[in-house]
Amino acid sequence: MKDEKQVTGAAEAGHAVLDAAQAALVDLRETWDPAQVDGWCAQVLARSGRVVLTGMGKSGLVGQKVAATLASTGCPSLFLHPAEALHGDLGMVTGDDTVLALSNSGESEEVVRLLPSLVRLGIPMAAITARPESTLGQAVHWTFTYRLPQGEGCPLDLAPMASTTLQLIWGDLLAASLMARRGFTRDHFALNHPAGSLGARLMKVKLLMHTSWPAVELGAGLTRVLRAMTEGHLGMASVMEGPRLLGVITDGDIRRALEAAEREGRNPLDLRAEQMMTRTPAMIGEEALALEAAGTMEARKITFLMVGQPERPVGLIHIHDLLTAKVL
Known part of the structure; x- marks a missing residue:
């Protein structure tokens, strides 16, 4: 009986994760603003620098994936760890770059502490966050938001699950929009993947x-x-x-x-x-x-x-x- 209860509990937990992510995705499909995304893409393409991703914890890991996706699809990009940036790595950012910060709460201490320096550099900033009213949301030029109608889906409602899924989706959405606006082709993709069989x-x-x-x-x-x-x-x-x-x-x-x-x-x-x-x-x-x-x-x-x-x-x-x- 104990094993059956464990299986049942595991199934319920799994369905909760799927339901939470699905509800958030359905909501995003209805609420995202194509004009806002296009405005961000135009700004990125008008500048000669890179898109600099930053985020702490799980959001930082998502940021690394988004940076890799952007780079592989024709948009020069890098990930900047916010804690390291506060101790000298901020010098990696140039005035020609664009910053895209990820924080579910919009209040991640290391990310928020970066904002004054980025503002002084005059760098256009965007954020992927669930809270547009947060410190991060209010400081940036573009806020790409999502909602979690059924929470994270975590059995304890503590670990980020649905939120990181939505951050990933936003990253792919932005990358795809840049590809379309730039006219990125199969040939361009192949040039960025010289060692891969797909690229070849x-x-x-x-x-x-x-x-x-x-x-x-x-x-x-x-x-x-x-x-x-x-x-x-x-x-x-x-x-x-x-x-x-x-x-x-x-x-x-x-x-x-x-x-x-x-x-x-x-x-x-x-x-x-x-x-x-x-x-x-x-x-x-x-x-x-x-x-x-x-x-x-x-x-x-x-x-x-x-x-x-x-x-x-x-x-x-x-x-x-x-x-x-x-x-x-």
Whole structure:
């Protein structure tokens, strides 16, 4: 019976957390002011500095996440610990920055003690808080507020739960609004995530392609083709006529040409590039996503794609480039 009571109690506690967060989110959806958010975004974009997040305790941890989200979505940002700021780290803040402070009560001592210094620096300030009438709420230019109709959801009503959820939501809301106003694209996202597979998949082909590749003329002999392929380290050679692409030669093309020469009793050393090449090589545009290039290679069971147009190729993307970038 004791275990059943514990399970029941745990379930009730869990539902209380969910209900509290849901009620607060429903309320925020009805009460947030898009015009106010847009005004803050305009101010941030008009300045050359960063968005400086600050907050104490759990609000500070939320602030660190919001700073990371802003930075990864194109808005230079950092987290400033308010206690450390009071002991010298305030020097990290410049007159070109914008401050976004988080405090559920709006009365966090360390945050409030920072306010006079920030005001003297003339830095635009915003706050995410449940109490717009608080010291913090009254000192800032923009107050992004939330209400907790069913409290925190904590069984003891002591630990911050629903409040930190709402602070996170506000941070994401502001970040998304900045992205939309800035015109932040998939390409921008990829540039901010060079080590991540998601970023690589969103990169365009032009960011991964080779701009030089092995090339031979139409009448090049077998040994010339093999030397170009060996020196190029890409397992291929293109056949060019000036800037125009006539075809490509791969290991498989050479093997098939040698088999044909043997069947026909011809000397393999007499083979020329035009007799070995594939005349309609697979191509892709430089503005295409790396993920699209990967799909084409997998579907056609090939290891590279020429980039551009046959009349004017601009590059080559190899399966090894996709593997290195973690697209595959």
